[in-house]
Amino acid sequence: AATTFANTVTDNGALNINASAIFQGTVVNNGTVTINAANADFAGSITGNGTINFGTSGGTAVFEHGAPTQTITGFANGDVIDLRSVVATTAVVGANNVVTLKDAGGTDVATLHFDPAQTLGPFGVTSDGQGGTKVVAIQTSFDVSSAADLDAALTAISQGGTSYAKNVAYTIHFASDISLASLATSAQLAAINLDTGSSLLIDGAGFKLDGANA
DSSP: OOEEEOSOEEESSEEEEOSOEEEOSOEEESSEEEEOSSEEEEOSOEESSOEEEEOSSSOEEEESSSOOOSEEESOOTTOEEEETTOOOSEEEEOGGGEEEEEOTTSOEEEEEEEOTTSOOOOEEEEEOSSSSEEEEEOOOEEEEOSHHHHHHHHHHHSTTSTTOOSSOEEEEEEOSOEEGGGSOTTOOOOOOOOOTTOEEEEEOTTOOEEOTTO
């Protein structure tokens, strides 16, 4: 179960979140809040001029009210920013790595400020199932040379995967012949279940996919 902090938390140095936590009071962040493969729910407001850092991959930061104004660092594939009060369908990276979120009509609805020194990959935007929006760092191109590689790529881009997002053009490139015989006897390739507006191109590059009578 998540640990709940009901009162104001003030960080003037380093606050490391290593397990699920809910901050019901205001978090005054004038230092660095680091999320390490945990779920940090900022149910109250988060203020200050500090930094929000994603440490160990797999962290989720939930913001119940709007979007944070602090600089975000370390954001990578597997990390999630969940904006519960923002409804967006696309993300546009601008100058100094300021990411603007837009709704279906193209109207700006929120901004996120990422580390200007970080090389940002593509962003994915999808519903969080709570009336808000999940923002994720996604992979759009995959090179596969085995059935396991192909299955991992399909899993990543399909519902529940780390690169699942709206309006994304994915590509899977074959790097060798692939036989499904290498999958476990009871295993099957992941079903393709893309989010709204997304597409998938599979480039066989002259290689063969052997179903092995599966």
